[in-house]
Amino acid sequence: MCRFVYYQGPPIYLSALLTEPEHSLIRQSVHAHLREEPLNGDGFGVGWYQDRAEGPAEDDLDRIPGRGPDGTSPARDVGRFRSITPAWSNQNLEELARVVRSSRILAHVRAASPGSVVSETNSHPFRAGPLLFMHNGDIGGFRRLRREILDRLSHDSFDGILGSTDSEHFFGLVRDELLAEDRGDDPVAWMAGAFRRALRTVLALRRELAPDHHIHLNVVLTDGRTTLVSRFTTDVPEKSQSLFLIRGAGYECRDGACAMVPEDGTADAVLVSSEPLSGAPGWRAVEPDTLLLIDPDGKLREEPVDA
Numbered sequence: 001m002c003r004f005v006y007y008q009g010p011p012i013y014l015s016a017l018l019t020e021p022e023h024s025l026i027r028q029s030v031h032a033h034l035r036e037e038p039l040n041g042d043g044f045g046v047g048w049y050q051d052r053a054e055g056p057a058e059d060d061l062d063r064i065p066g067r068g069p070d071g072t073s074p075a076r077d078v079g080r081f082r083s084i085t086p087a088w089s090n091q092n093l094e095e096l097a098r099v100v101r102s103s104r105i106l107a108h109v110r111a112a113s114p115g116s117v118v119s120e121t122n123s124h125p126f127r128a129g130p131l132l133f134m135h136n137g138d139i140g141g142f143r144r145l146r147r148e149i150l151d152r153l154s155h156d157s158f159d160g161i162l163g164s165t166d167s168e169h170f171f172g173l174v175r176d177e178l179l180a181e182d183r184g185d186d187p188v189a190w191m192a193g194a195f196r197r198a199l200r201t202v203l204a205l206r207r208e209l210a211p212d213h214h215i216h217l218n219v220v221l222t223d224g225r226t227t228l229v230s231r232f233t234t235d236v237p238e239k240s241q242s243l244f245l246i247r248g249a250g251y252e253c254r255d256g257a258c259a260m261v262p263e264d265g266t267a268d269a270v271l272v273s274s275e276p277l278s279g280a281p282g283w284r285a286v287e288p289d290t291l292l293l294i295d296p297d298g299k300l301r302e303e304p305v306d307a
Contacts, residue, residue, distance in 0.1 A: 001035055001037075001111055001136055001137060001138070001216070001241060002040055002108060002109060002110050002111050002124070002135070002136045002137075002274075003025060003028040003029065003032055003035075003040050003108070003109050003111075003136065003273075003274040003275065004025075004106070004107065004108040004109070004124070004134050004136050004218075004220065004273070004274055005017050005025050005105075005106075005107050005271070005272070005273040005274070005277070006105070006106050006107075006134075006220045006222075006227070006229065006270075006271070006272045006273075007104070007105045007251065007269070007270070007271045007272075008103060008104045008105075008227065008269070008270050008294065008298065009103060009250055009251060009268050009269025009270060009271075009298070010103065010250040010251075010268060010269060011051060011101045011102055011103045012101065012102070012103075012105070012250075012251055012252075012253075013097065013098065013099070013100065013101050014046060014048065014096060014097035014098075014100045014101075014102070014105060014107070015094075015097040015098055015253070016251060016252075016253045016258060017105060017107055017271075017277065018046070018087075018093065018097045018107055019094060019097050020253040020256065020258055021253070021258040021277035021278045022256075022257075022258075022277075022278050022279070023275060023276060023277050023278055023279075024277060025087070025107050025109055025273075025277075026087045026088050026093075026109075028040065028109060028274065028275055029041060029044065029086060029087040029088050029109035030088050032274075032275060033275055034242040034274070034275050035111075037111065039111065040087075040109040040110060040111040041086035041087075041088070041109075041111070042084070042086075042110045042111055042112040042118045043082065043083060043084040043085065043086075043109075043110045043112075043118055043119075043120070043122070043123040044082070044083060044085075044086070044087035044090070044093065044107070044108060044109045044110060044123065045080065045081065045082035045083075045107070045108050045110075045123045045124045045125050045134070046080070046081050046082075046093070046096070046097075046105070046106065046107040046108075046125075047078065047079065047080040047081075047105070047106040047107075047125040047127065047132040047134075048078075048079045048080075048100060048102035048104060048105045048106070049077050049078060049079075049102055049103070049104040049224040050077040050078075050079065050102070051102060051103050077130075077224065078127060078130055078132065078224065079100070079102075080125065080127055080132070081093070081096060082120050082123040082124075082125075083120065083123065084118050084119060084120055084123065087109045104222065104224055104227075106125045106132050106134055106220055106222070108123075108124040108125060108134045108136075110122075110123055110124065113138050113165075113166075116164065116165060117163075117164055119163060121162040121163035121164075122163040122164060122165050122168075124167065125220075126167065126168050126171050128157075128160055128171070128175050130223045130224050131175060131178075131221065131222070131223050132220075132221075132222055132223075132224075133167075133171040133174070133219065133220070133221050134167075134219065134220050135165075135166075135167035135170070135171075135217065135218065135219045136216075136218040136219075136241050136243075136274055137215070137216030137217050137218050137219075137233070137241050138166055138215075138216055139166035139169075139170060139202060139206070139215050139217075140206070140210060140213025140214045140215055140216075141206060141209065141210025141212070141213035142166040142169075142210075144209040144210045145166075145202065145205045145206065145209055145210060146166075146169060148205050148209065149169045149170075149172070149173065149201075149202070149205070150169070152173065152176075152201065153172045153173065153176060154176050154179070157172040157173075157175055157176050158172070160172065160175075170198060170202060170217070170219075171221075173198035173201055173202070174194055174195055174198040174221060175194075176198075177193070177194035177195075177197045177198050178190070178191070178194040180194075180197075181193060181194065187225065187226040187295065187296065188226055188228075188293045188294075188295045188301070190226075191221065191223075191226050191227075191228045191293070192228060192291060192293055192303065195219075195221065195228055195230065195291070196305070196306065196307050199217065199232070199305070199307040200307050202215065203215070203234070203307060206234070214233060214234045214235040214239075215232070215233065215234045216232070216233045216235070216239075216240065216241050217230055217232045217233070218230060218231050218232070218240075218241045218243050218274070220272070225296040226293075226294065226295060226296055227292075227293075227294040228291060228292070228293055228294075229243075229272050229286075229291070229292040229294075230290070230291050230292075230305060231243040231286045231287070231288055231289070231290050232288070232289055232290075232305045232307075233288060233289075237288040237289070240288040240289075241274070242274055242275060242285070243272065243273075243274060243285070243286040244272070244273050244274070244275065244276050244283045244284065244285055244286065245270070245271070245272050245283070245284055245285075245286050245292065246260050246271050246276075246282045246283045246284070247260065247263065247267040247269065247270055247271075247282075247300070248260035248261050248262055248263050248267060248268075248269050248282065249261040249262065249263055249264045249266065249267070249268055249269060250268060250269050251269050251271055257278070257280075258277060258278050258280070259278065259280035259282075260280065260282050262282075267298075267300070268298055270292075270294060270298070270300055272286070272292065286302075289304055289305050290302055290303070290304065290305065291303045291304070291305055
């Protein structure tokens, strides 16, 4: 399994998530508290959005399947850096974290599933145009399901899969579902509907082909404006991968201490992490079988996965 963190709110440096907190994501790559195996050293990745007042351009949103050099179309305001080296020993990551600032950040440290290849193409987050996606957990019995999943993908999503992970294959299903429906006036419902339909496909395949395996899907999916976060498992709730949430007016690091600024009438910042980044008050566990849905205005609502 893996560890990840997602932030949106007033712009912060990557270091406020990756290096500065007492239990930063890099610290979790060495010594995770809530996994039996504390190491997450099979590569890492970070993604961020260049801040624009209007968010991603509409033409970026139209290029989800794409035909760019890595199988996707480049969105103009998405940055991503991935490596197969452990996060704790990558000096380039530390340098990047010190100078890159954004209002929407995803970061992931990987613990590869048994038999999975450690490669840059298997490192999260995955990208398709403006979409970024990362996953903590696994689709049990994936080797039995993989062929059936591929058969259900569009040509563009099929061509866009460059690695071998269950995560990237599930992302292919999700982005096809996003393209199947118009974004309309409710982008949160659009994204949640796409996720639920993709999950139902995988659940049906699991029941047919791998009923003795379980699915664990803690994911973050965003297009830079609308964001979906899930905590889900087919196993008993106690075996769900950990996930925590904190909200406030902003997130600050001062003199080595990082904490959420208390709300002052509005909650402009949302921070979701596999494990709390510090012992500061305000963190709470996300309940199993929950979707966190964040609209373009930053309003958050919680719904059951209902798959």
